[in-house]
Amino acid sequence: MSRRLHLTTLLGFSGERHSAEHALAFLFLRLLGTSLPGTSSSSTAWDGLADVPGDCLGSVLDETCRGCEKLWPALTGFFDGVEFTRCSASSLQRSVERVERVVASYPSATCLAEAYQTTRSLTTAQWQGAFFTPYSLARVLAQVQEPSPTDWVLDPACGGGVMLVAALDVARELHGTTAALALTLIGVELDPRTAAIARASLVLAGAHPDQFWIGCGNALAQPLVGFDRRRGRLQPLQCTLSLANPPFGRAASVGARFEGGKPLVVPDRVLYRLIPRRREESR
Structure with a gap:
């Protein structure tokens, strides 16, 4: 087929x-x-x-x-x-x-994201600069980065979420399923429908609902922030690991539309969630 x-x-x-x-x-x-x-x-x-x-x-x-x-x-x-x-x-x-x-x-890990590409016209995909990184390549990139459970992983142009799924899979292999729950996955995507596909892909990958957030916007023009409870205000987030395949088409042309706009706010449920301790740490 x-x-x-x-x-x-x-x-x-x-x-x-x-x-x-x-x-x-x-x-x-x-x-x-x-x-x-x-x-x-x-x-x-x-x-x-x-x-x-x-x-x-x-x-x-x-x-x-x-x-x-x-x-x-x-x-x-x-x-x-x-x-x-x-x-x-x-x-x-x-x-x-x-x-x-x-x-x-389709590859089981990214079946939904890859299948989604077939629902869009080539013209639309080219105009958006949309190219979903194959899971095999995303996995290699994640293996090189060796995500740690304490990492905050950012994909500023996440598409269907393939990079984030690969980071989660590699973290599980390196550190175990429980420890991988501590990994924080953050993605930003221009297209609302594609962002929804990324969220669905992470659900299928078994990500905990509170360990990931996919925002809709332009990470090249909008600041990524979260509420700092100690200071009582929004603060820029510093992610420790970045995995990305940047959009080369639409993102550059629409950047001005987001300049001076609202920041991308990562919710408290992701920033302040309870993270399970590894079995060996809880003894």
């Missing part, structure tokens, strides 16, 4: 309103696999959807989307425009059959 085929065509949503949003939401739910929040006990796993009657499948998927937003507030906006109950039962059943081939055609 060619990866260049449009995702909405592969999953059978090309004739639906908000077809790209439906295709990405459907792929996200498949990538969650065995834990679909918000569903009934008879369909708590993806495999259970095969047994759902066609005329009920749309409502089960919509219920699942609402459950995801409740469980992961970072996904707010990701499901905008998605109403599976508006899709025909036959198209949804075909999508269930086709999605396995789609998943098999």
Whole structure:
């Protein structure tokens, strides 16, 4: 199967309103696999959807989307425009059959981000200077940097979140799953939809909801700040590690639009979260 085929065509949503949003939401739910929040006990796993009657499948998927937003507030906006109950039962059943081939055609760690590229026109991608770094390259860059659990990792042009996912994966391999929860992941992205994809990718990667923040803006023109409780005011943040593939197109042309604008404020839930101690440290 060619990866260049449009995702909405592969999953059978090309004739639906908000077809790209439906295709990405459907792929996200498949990538969650065995834990679909918000569903009934008879369909708590993806495999259970095969047994759902066609005329009920749309409502089960919509219920699942609402459950995801409740469980992961970072996904707010990701499901905008998605109403599976508006899709025909036959198209949804075909999508269930086709999605396995789609998943098999992309690297599992960044499947959602890479698939998202196929929902955009080449002209739009070029105008935005958008190029999603392949996971294999992002992983090499993260391995060179050797992220420590105490690091604050910044990707100022994060796209679909591939660099941040790679940093988290490498930190887990180097320091263990529990220690990697202390890693702080911060990304900035110009396009709101792409920012939502980055958040969804980190959720799929198993990042804790409070260990990452993806802001929408221009990191080249807007300061990155957080509230300093000791001083009682916003202060510039100093990230210890940067992983980035800078945008060479749109960012430069729209920089003036953000000059003098509001700073990008990282929320307290990320700055002041409780971080689990490693087992050997707690003895």
